[in-house]
Amino acid sequence: MEFGFTAADEAFRMEVRDFFQTQYPREVIDKINRGYSPSKEDYQHSERALAARGWLAVNWPREFGGTGWTANQKYIFDEELERAGALNVVPMGLLYVGPVIYTFGTDEQKKRWLPGILQSTVFWAQGYSEPGSGSDLASLQCAAVCDGDDYIVNGTKIWTSQAQHADWIFCLLRTDNAGRKQEGITFLCIDMTTPGVSVKPIVTIDGKHVLNSVEFADVRVPMANRIGEEGKGWDYANYLLGHERTSYAHVAGKRKLLREIREAASTTGDGSLAHEAxxxxxxxxLEARLDALEITVLRTLASVSEGGSPGDESSILKVIATELAQDITELGAESFGYYGLISFPDSATPPWAGNTPVPAGAAPAVARYLGTRAQSIYGGSNEIQKNIIARRILKL
Ligand SMILES: Cc1cc2nc3c(=O)[nH]c(=O)nc-3n(C[C@H](O)[C@H](O)[C@H](O)COP(=O)(O)OP(=O)(O)OC[C@H]3O[C@@H](n4cnc5c(N)ncnc54)[C@H](O)[C@@H]3O)c2cc1C
Structure with missing residues (x-):
């Protein structure tokens, strides 16, 4: 098994680095660096720059408008994107529903929905979780009942990221209560402008509005919006999970944060923190753990390049990557000391702060620390990943 990159990979890296330096919108990078929440327009600005270069649908096969890149190229691209401080793509369309549509959708559905994702004109949300169904997702109860050529949808989805920006939402809905709970679930795409759909904001501890609850009250959805067969939604939803979890590594982003922490320690206050043992x-x-994470990612990539699948091992990556992110951002917040209490980037500086010269990185570091707590919850909580590791890898 070969770790590392070929000369061709390194040449590709230089091409990608040049793109982010010369063709990617600088104002988006500056805004993110200051810790502000990206707006829908920022995402579109970023994604359209990538689309213009043919690099938006990195994971899609070439026949559907993707890059057709190798696993190494995809990894290098992600590294350079984070190294530049650019925005990650909104995953709901490009990483989640797009592949489900081109794998299981009809030709009509592919023609209808894929172009909007590829041009970043249509935004999607993911309607899986419900107030009583998160880790035990198959227990979901939001229901779709047949009525002629339509379904009538009733119920609530929660923790729906970016739903306030979404034009469409893809949902797992209960169409049958008999039999195994996984078998009565159907995958349905719903236009967010349909009468009866309402979105309520949930503001999180980092001061940001990303999450929402989405309510469906007698929402009429054409059966033509169903992906695949009724009752098979669970299979479609699970199709790409293993591949998705390898995307949590974000090695280059973590290296950037560690560099910033070192710098903050020597420039905050009298700079003495930088010399404390x-x-x-x-x-x-943390640097040693990041090196270990990188080797684990490269080992996974090597097995994917040799025709394997990341499979259950991706659960290991998810746990170590997200725990490391939490520990790095904790040190990041601490290194600014009490300056971190001043304000979040998205809210106004409180009057009591007066003219205190707050280091530029302080507010983003604290918001990042708080926001990173969620990483061990979403994408399948880390406790659930540990169950998978125990059962399927360690055979306990
Ligand atoms: C920032 C963020 C963004 C999200 N975005 C979306 C989105 O866009 N769309 C969407 O559908 N959902 C989204 N989610 C929801 C996310 O998928 C769920 O929060 C997650 O699956 C956990 O479900 P829960 O919150 O209901 O917690 P629960 O399932 O109730 O779990 C509570 C606690 O119990 C533990 N636990 C539960 N079962 C077990 C078990 N069998 N063994 C051991 N421990 C267990 C969990 O690990 C957790 O610590 C998002 C969540 C967050 C935090």
């Missing part, structure tokens, strides 16, 4: 020991331990 306890701080340096924590920083070194």
């Amino acid at each position: 306890a701080f340096l020991t924590r920083l070194a331990a």
